[in-house]
Amino acid sequence: MKTKAIEIVIIEDEEDILELVEYHLQKVGYETIGFLSTKGVEQFLEEENPSLMIIDRNLPSYEGSEFVFNLRKNGYNIPVIFLTAKDRDEDIEEGFIRGGDDYITKPFKPRELVLRVKALLRRSGLIFNEKIKYRDIVLNISNHKVIIEDRDIELTNLEFKLLYTFIKNPNIILDRDFLRDEVWGEDSINFNDKTINVTLNRLRKKIDPMGEKEYFIPVWGVGYKLA
Amino acid sequence: MKTKAIEIVIIEDEEDILELVEYHLQKVGYETIGFLSTKGVEQFLEEENPSLMIIDRNLPSYEGSEFVFNLRKNGYNIPVIFLTAKDRDEDIEEGFIRGGDDYITKPFKPRELVLRVKALLRRSGLIFNEKIKYRDIVLNISNHKVIIEDRDIELTNLEFKLLYTFIKNPNIILDRDFLRDEVWGEDSINFNDKTINVTLNRLRKKIDPMGEKEYFIPVWGVGYKLA
DNA sequence: ATGAATTAATAACAGATTGATAACATACTT
DNA sequence: AAGTATGTTATCAATCTGTTATTAATTCAT
Incomplete structure (x- = not known):
């Protein structure tokens, strides 16, 4: 970042x-x-x-x-x-x-x-808070730490960027093209369809191992929404 | 516009x-x-x-x-x-x-x-959630959410596109060719006559389960009109 | 007004598409 | 080179969506 x-x-x-x-x-x-x-x-x-x-x-x-x-x-x-x-x-x-x-x-x-x-x-969109909160997720931009319900969670750089992208646009459907551009970069070529799925799933596993929070709502044929 | x-x-x-x-x-x-x-x-x-x-x-x-x-x-x-x-x-x-x-x-x-x-x-003139209202229907374009009388309604992508098309053109008869081009795309080939009927009906069921609102008026032999 | 013809509504099924997940392969870091 | 991160592929599961069949409604000719 x-x-x-x-x-x-x-x-x-x-x-x-x-x-x-x-x-x-x-x-x-x-x-x-x-x-x-x-x-x-x-x-x-x-x-x-x-x-x-x-x-x-x-x-x-x-x-x-x-x-x-x-x-x-x-x-x-x-x-x-x-x-x-x-x-x-x-x-x-x-x-x-x-x-x-x-x-x-x-x-x-x-x-x-x-x-x-x-x-x-x-x-004006020129600075972001060093911390961003959404629901029970706290993102610390400066050290890439994620805290959820007092638990420290380790994310990879890619996972962090993905989560950050969603938290910047909560409650909005982010389609796959947007996510690709935003997280992987516009010049990413030969982009596999499933890459987003897999990466998002790894993120899900880490921030919600029990799968009870339903952070990411899939929107069939479009993308995902952070709820 | x-x-x-x-x-x-x-x-x-x-x-x-x-x-x-x-x-x-x-x-x-x-x-x-x-x-x-x-x-x-x-x-x-x-x-x-x-x-x-x-x-x-x-x-x-x-x-x-x-x-x-x-x-x-x-x-x-x-x-x-x-x-x-x-x-x-x-x-x-x-x-x-x-x-x-x-x-x-x-x-x-x-x-x-x-x-x-x-x-x-x-x-702030950045991104505001674009929404469109018609009668008691509120369409939120950015999250594909439909709210009718305080009720959240889940639509599939296809259903949303269909409803969106009608709300963009209310009170106008949309013929089947137009709907096909607009919702399914102009390159849709081998398009079955009944596809629109069925999809529209599924939409009707979801946004008006009791069938009392009469949102979509069939125009015999032509198409439908959102009333 | 009545019935045949046409079109719309509805339900049920089947196929297709997409998402989730695991396992593996490759690339990257240190 | 080891260990991690990321991408790829394969498989399974979920859910859309199109098709077909059947029933209901509407038009139109008589």
């Missing part, structure tokens, strides 16, 4: 605030890059593809929300949080209308900022 | 606030459904797959953020906005930690609420 570092752009002309924000974000593991103005930011977005942007509105030479509006117009879809002293109702509305995803007013609480960043990243 | 309305669930025990929120959301074109407590909400989510949820925290019998936490545990990934009077720093943090996407404190500004809803919907 690929764990790409998450990089966050912060645009803020007051250096002490910039440092404060960077400090708190770095503390929880994000990479940050600060700008004192919007200058050079667009080029940076183009080259680096950062995951999120935090931007002040009162910036020298280019008002923050206008800058975001222009980014959106140019097709940039990066998640944006405004962090600004402009706190009138109209200001906040303007922030959203011009393409912001969240709006935090100064003075701000660092922990709330971090949580809002995390929530927005999660909703 | 008909654009699916966006449906928003609001859980709020103070009726005047509930009405106020519904009013403002409806004004900008969203469908809303209000609940005075969390009772029945989970079942509703299962059946209707609404696009977003707004929830108070001080609710009778079930604290809002705990409810959301439990939803997340059960695999529901619906975007959630807390709308609550609980405004201490720890409350807000808790809201995000338990799975909220946004947190608005009362008293709130209706226009900001609407904008935050819109922003969150835009950012």
Whole structure:
């Protein structure tokens, strides 16, 4: 599983605030890059593809929300949080209308900022929780451990990927093509029909040896569904 | 193709606030459904797959953020906005930690609420369970589930495709050639006249065992019509 | 209106397709 | 090279689905 570092752009002309924000974000593991103005930011977005942007509105030479509006117009879809002293109702509305995803007013609480960043990243599909839970299954993404009812269960890499795929899409029928692409990769050639059956069965045996949980419901002629 | 309305669930025990929120959301074109407590909400989510949820925290019998936490545990990934009077720093943090996407404190500004809803919907615009309704039939395309009057009905893949075809074309006479092409595929060769009859009958038995609904009207010598 | 002809509904059966499982073979890791 | 992980094949079991046969309903000509 690929764990790409998450990089966050912060645009803020007051250096002490910039440092404060960077400090708190770095503390929880994000990479940050600060700008004192919007200058050079667009080029940076183009080259680096950062995951999120935090931007002040009162910036020298280019008002923050206008800058975001222009980014959106140019097709940039990066998640944006405004962090600004402009706190009138109209200001906040303007922030959203011009393409912001969240709006935090100064003075701000660092922990709330971090949580809002995390929530927005999660909703944007850029991070996943290190742990995912479904029914009584707990998946620990970082160490590939699976815990079910306080029992540690060892899964192979393939089995883990398969289970992870289902837990990301619970209650949805995943057809065999999708599973093949997602778990085995799109370039898997000469893919045997039964490979999925067998792998899924090995997974079933491990996470539910008694066969009483009915995690995976076969959908005849289509695929499986995690119930 | 008909654009699916966006449906928003609001859980709020103070009726005047509930009405106020519904009013403002409806004004900008969203469908809303209000609940005075969390009772029945989970079942509703299962059946209707609404696009977003707004929830108070001080609710009778079930604290809002705990409810959301439990939803997340059960695999529901619906975007959630807390709308609550609980405004201490720890409350807000808790809201995000338990799975909220946004947190608005009362008293709130209706226009900001609407904008935050819109922003969150835009950012979430990933996969929503597609569902189609006709009369009292609810088809969930993503899990092939059929719900009729609160009853889950199991259909085979073929039966589902057949029903889906009719629900896509309600009140229109579908002739046998069309049904064959659509459900069985254009390359189906040596197609027996009676196959459609039998399959349709099996479907009828399952979705209307008492035979009182008259979903499918036979059109003599032509095909069938979903009434 | 009546009965023959045509089509639809229904039940029962059979074959075909698919899934589950075990056993084996190969590939991969260390 | 040993041990694990994964893919392949074969067999069995489950469940769909198509066919056929029979009965019921509808149309149409008389």
